[in-house]
Amino acid sequence: MHTVFTAAAANDTHMRSSQRERTVPIPATITPVPGYPSKLSVFKIAASKFWQVRCWIAGRTHRRSTRTQSLRMAQSFARTFYEHLLAQSSSLRIKPTPISSVVLHDTVTVKPQHTFAAMAAQMMANEQARVERGEFSAGSFKVLRNRLDAHILPRWGKLQPSAVDHAELLSFTQYLSKSFSTITVSQYLIAVRKVLTMAVSVAALDKLPEFPKIKVQTNSRGAFTPTEYWQIMRTARKLQHTRHPDSDSTLRKNYRLRSAEYTMPPDIAWCIGFMVNSFIRPSDLKTLKHRHVEVVRNGNTYLRLNLPKTKSHTRPIVTLQPAVRIYQQITQHYSERNLAAPDDYLFLPHLRDRAYAHWVLAFYFNWVLARTGLKLGAHGQERSLYSLRHSSITFRLLYGQGIDLLTLARNARTSVDMINQHYASTVTGEQNIGMLQSRRTRQHSQLSHTVIS
Secondary structure, three states, X not given: OHHHHHHHHHHHHHHHHHHHHHOOOOHHHOEEOOOOOOOEEEEOOOOOOOOEEEEEEOOEEEEEEOOOOOHHHXXXXXXXXXXXXXXXXXXOEEOOOOOOOEEOOOOOEEOOOOOHHHHHHHHHHHHHHHHHOXXXXXXXXXXXXXXXXXXXXXXXXXXXXXXXXXXXXXXHHHHHHOOOOHHHHHHHHHHHHHHHHHHHHOOOOOOXXXXXOOOOOOOXXXXXXXHHHHHHHHHHXXXXXXXXXXXXXXXXXXXXXXXXHOEOOOHHHHHHHHHHOOXXXXXXXXXXXXXXXXXXXXXXXXXXXXXXXXXXXXXXXEOOOXXXXXXXXXXXXXXXXXXOOOOOEXXXXXXXXXXXXXXXXXXXXXXXXXXXXXXXXXXXXXXXXHHHHHHHHHHHHHHOOOOOHHHHHHHOOOOHHHHXXXXXXXXXXXXXXXXXXXXXXXXXXXXXXHHHO
């Protein structure tokens, strides 16, 4: 009896040991997260097909499954995981002098590494809180994260913030200028400033270094002329239901298209007309649902678009009258397929992956531009879906009777400065030659003379 018990106990011990081994990190898979402290890593275990994340912070080790088999996605999850933990322990009271210790609210004392990456993590935790409060857009947060991951953290992540001085910033600016526009370089420097400002606020850095001055040169996206607009519209209608000329393997491997999207859908022509008559951004194409659209007939006929918040703008957009007809065509087409309910999307509603739906629209719009030879503007600007928004605003500046910039800016969810800098920059005197050559009436001239005198 004693022998049986001993064998059972030994077997139980062996099983526990085996289970423990299945959760132990596989040494060959342990991978650091670039730009972040070495205490943050991702790894695999025998018990799961997913990458795991491990981080030592606030006096103990934290582990979690990333729920993804992609290393890149796992590392992205790890960054967010680290920043979330750091935000939780940011109820820590950091002692300004010395910077060697941090006291947690539960009296546990730890010695954090005040690396540039640690400061970036705290900054991103604060920005995430701003997103949750509605003070910062989720899109801008994602762009900020991408910039940190692409060029900033790989360069300075393991260094102390004090190492990022004026000379380093100047070198970084010169490096970025080889590949990016002045606007992008300026935005990268803004991201660096956010991190260093965080370092100053927690006494990890005495003061901000002097930043290089960048003269931003704006390159406005090329709008279409009315003739070009009708040319691409006719081409899109002609090509709908036409298979793309590239081979299946090219469409699948190079352009990530599924076989169901090898032919151009009718949505491309609707998308072109709708954007030009509604002022919306390309990003709105993937989020716009029927519940956001209201047809208004009250002397004027138009659509009122109560779109989700974009770039801190929440006001509704009102469209031009042709958008009503396009919307009716979309509704009729998809009603026959039971895809025109309030929560269905306007464009390509059968595609649940909205990032992919946006990609399909952009891909086929580029095919239309290639067929018409209008991919490049008169001054060599590359055109894209965003050029349709540019055209929408430019056409109103040219052909809208007595329209003022403030009304136009508010309806397009932008600012008067943006219209002046980007959209109105392509309007020439010749395009408004009639207005330039117009004469005041005698009555108006006499009135002006009276007012002036």
